[in-house]
Amino acid sequence: MPLAPLRPLLGRARAEGWALPAFNVANLEVCAAVLDAAEPGGGSRAPIVLQANPGAIRHAGFARLAALLVAAARDAAVPVVVMLDHCADPALHEAAIAAGFSALMADGSRLPFDENVTFTRRIAERGHRAGLAVEGELTAIGGREEGVAASDERTDPDTAARFVEATGVDALAVAVGNAHGDAPSGGRLDLELLARIAAAVPVPLVLHGTSGVPENQLRAAIAAGVAKCNVSSVLYRAFASAIAAGDAGTDPRPLLRGGRAAVADVAAEVIGWCGARGRG
Numbered sequence: 001m002p003l004a005p006l007r008p009l010l011g012r013a014r015a016e017g018w019a020l021p022a023f024n025v026a027n028l029e030v031c032a033a034v035l036d037a038a039e040p041g042g043g044s045r046a047p048i049v050l051q052a053n054p055g056a057i058r059h060a061g062f063a064r065l066a067a068l069l070v071a072a073a074r075d076a077a078v079p080v081v082v083m084l085d086h087c088a089d090p091a092l093h094e095a096a097i098a099a100g101f102s103a104l105m106a107d108g109s110r111l112p113f114d115e116n117v118t119f120t121r122r123i124a125e126r127g128h129r130a131g132l133a134v135e136g137e138l139t140a141i142g143g144r145e146e147g148v149a150a151s152d153e154r155t156d157p158d159t160a161a162r163f164v165e166a167t168g169v170d171a172l173a174v175a176v177g178n179a180h181g182d183a184p185s186g187g188r189l190d191l192e193l194l195a196r197i198a199a200a201v202p203v204p205l206v207l208h209g210t211s212g213v214p215e216n217q218l219r220a221a222i223a224a225g226v227a228k229c230n231v232s233s234v235l236y237r238a239f240a241s242a243i244a245a246g247d248a249g250t251d252p253r254p255l256l257r258g259g260r261a262a263v264a265d266v267a268a269e270v271i272g273w274c275g276a277r278g279r280g
Ligand SMILES: [Zn+2]
Pocket: 086, 141, 145, 180, 208, 209, 230
């Protein structure tokens, strides 16, 4: 089916109290695995986001990764958004629009507030002209993916409201104790702060670093206003474990298929935690 636009799915998710699972994909097997989990054959029938983050683009090359994600989305039996994740490079945003992506994330979180507003507003205006939704980030979330240490810095609700108003973004990534990478942030999400941000900000919130968050915390975060959950590390951990357990011999494809099956199991669990099953 055609690529799904992000904004209506986020609106539905927020109104109905579930979250859109957003999977970071760097190779064919992980891409196939999350679709195995999302499509009706895998039992989920869930709308999902396929994301290209900086690490995946370094791994695969932008043109090859874009072609994979867009083709996979078009071939899918459920609504799939294809999104550029954590991008600070306007030229790469242009490339994503040209490649047929349906959403962008403008990451100016390492810039001072005014420069972040200027950069993010520019990408939001450009994205909207092309019919794409745009997610912004105000406070750097940190952890492995962004190459900076996870910090204790948290999103301030009033500043977040000013940022959303000034930039016109469609969704906001928040820092509420979450962190990218393997470091579990289990039990440390500041749900009270999350609720205050959700009350102050008129757009759906996005939780990055979902891999380290236990199910009860994730469900509480969704109830408090999160409408999209970004997932990466837990997929690659499952893929790596499955491959490391086997012997490639002269044909690695059976091992890769085992990795794909392991990732599909994890993705199906995340889809369930997000409440996205049956929403596609
Ligand atoms: Zn992220």
